[in-house]
Amino acid sequence: MKTITPSQFDLEQIADSGQCFRWNRISDYKYRIVAFGKILNIEQDLETGSVTMDCSDSDFDNIWKDYFDLGTDYGKIIERIPEDDEYLKRAASICDGIRIIKQDPWETLITFIISQRKNIPAIKASVEKICKAAGKVIGEIDGEKLYAFPTPKELAALSESDLSACSLGYRAAYIYKAAHAVADGAVDLDKWKELSDDKLFDSLCSLYGVGKKVANCTMLFGFNRLDSFPIDVWMNKIRDRYYPNDFPIEAYRPYGGIMQQYMFAYERSINS
């Protein structure tokens, strides 16, 4: 067990922000997360804000501390919001419990390829199916097996029809090609970590089935490129309504992606 009291940390806001598709809500402010081949039960006390994780000290130090981006001071980032950006200031004041979760690049790439033209429950269902079809069993809860996200080789072992059985639709071909490119070594995601933002963006977009939205999400959530600014239908709506001269993304540097998350989460919250 490990208990911490981080600032700017709200489990529910993070869970609803659409970054991670393997967080399962157990009850209010209580989740089971599968990531990096591990299962983490996590709970937040609303009174004190303290967060309790059922993990060893070493797993906390080696995995979860980084995963939850606990070394970043989001309060300081919020202070950088341009004074006249009323919409963003409001969004950040409401959604200031969001953090950018540092996920595995491979898993992020695949899950965001799956995400295109799907809603969140459908994305989660497909992700669980590919984990079950190709991933290792890492635990069992109430007779239900839990699976790790498959490695590139494990995923590449599936045929296109195996993938189609995971409700991927036309994305099955995208996943198939991506899995083979990474498993064969034609694409080396570890090497991609060294690339500049521009080069990484171009490399991601060169993958079949990856366009700028998916590339930006993969960069933001899988490569911790905090300036990546994904634009989806919600962001288009926000721009149309509140930013007639477009988003001042230069003013958001180098944290455009965090600003995007506040706006995205806020707009969704007021429309639900």
Add this chain to the structure above:
DNA sequence: AGGCAGGCGCTCC
């Protein structure tokens, strides 16, 4: 029952 959901590739111009 028909449109649409956190897009992308392809095919035109």
Add this chain to the structure above:
DNA sequence: GGAGCGCCTGCC
């Protein structure tokens, strides 16, 4: 280089 269109699937 950009607008238009088809696409798997599940869900309301």
